[in-house]
Amino acid sequence: DGGITQSPKYLFRKEGQNVTLSCEQNLNHDAMYWYRQDPGQGLRLIYYSQIVNDFQKGDIAEGYSVSREKKESFPLTVTSAQKNPTAFYLCASSIELRGELFFGEGSRLTVL
Amino acid sequence: GIQVEQSPPDLILQEGANSTLRCNFSDSVNNLQWFHQNPWGQLINLFYIPSGTKQNGRLSATTVATERYSLLYISSSQTTDSGVYFCAVGLMRFGAGTRLTVKP
Numbered sequence: 001d002g003g004i005t006q007s008p009k010y011l012f013r014k015e016g017q018n019v020t021l022s023c024e025q026n027l028n029h030d031a032m033y034w035y036r037q038d039p040g041q042g043l044r045l046i047y048y049s050q051i052v053n054d055f056q057k058g059d060i061a062e063g064y065s066v067s068r069e070k071k072e073s074f075p076l077t078v079t080s081a082q083k084n085p086t087a088f089y090l091c092a093s094s095i096e097l098r099g100e101l102f103f104g105e106g107s108r109l110t111v112l
Numbered sequence: 113g114i115q116v117e118q119s120p121p122d123l124i125l126q127e128g129a130n131s132t133l134r135c136n137f138s139d140s141v142n143n144l145q146w147f148h149q150n151p152w153g154q155l156i157n158l159f160y161i162p163s164g165t166k167q168n169g170r171l172s173a174t175t176v177a178t179e180r181y182s183l184l185y186i187s188s189s190q191t192t193d194s195g196v197y198f199c200a201v202g203l204m205r206f207g208a209g210t211r212l213t214v215k216p
Contacts, residue, residue, distance in 0.1 A: 043200075045203065045205065059113070
């Protein structure tokens with residue numbers, strides 16, 4: 001089945017450690033996105049990528065990094081510089097930038 | 113950047129009732145999407161509706177792009193409709209959502 005796979009679903013880390021969240025899609029979409037959701041809040045855009053080897057900062061990129069070496073993959077690294085990393089992280093893709101979004105199931109990160 | 117406002121923030125209904133959720137946005141856009149987030153956090157696509165009206169079963173949506181708003185209608189609500197409804201526009205900026213609770 002075509003879709004977006006995020007892993008891991010749950011992740012616990014100690015403060016000061018970098019964490020990488022995986023996002024893989026087999027929809028042949030050009031555009032991919034990372035969002036952060038805090039409890040009771042909407043989604044905020046962290047980074048997006050319009051095409052392979054290109055990515056742009058979203059509204060809350062500080063403390064995060066991404067890469068887009070393959071069309072199918074858009075991993076997100078939560079660095080130790082992110083002051084409040086505990087959150088629900090959602091990856092999405094669309095055929096083209098600003099097109100209809102499709103989401104993965106999300107990764108819940110808890111930093112202890 | 114574009115501002116997205118959803119109303120009401122919370123809505124409680126009895127099963128079988130109808131409801132209307134609203135999404136206002138601050139700038140002209142050529143895309144708009146409605147989602148339902150279930151209790152496990154999964155975002156389910158409801159409508160991609162830059163303009164006009166679409167219907168899918170008990171749900172329908174209308175976007176009036178020239179007046180910068182969209183409406184989501186839920187008829188004959190069921191308990192499984194409970195959750196948070198989001199709209200997203202532009203570079204998929206999200207509103208804060210409407211939390212719907214449908215009581216049996």
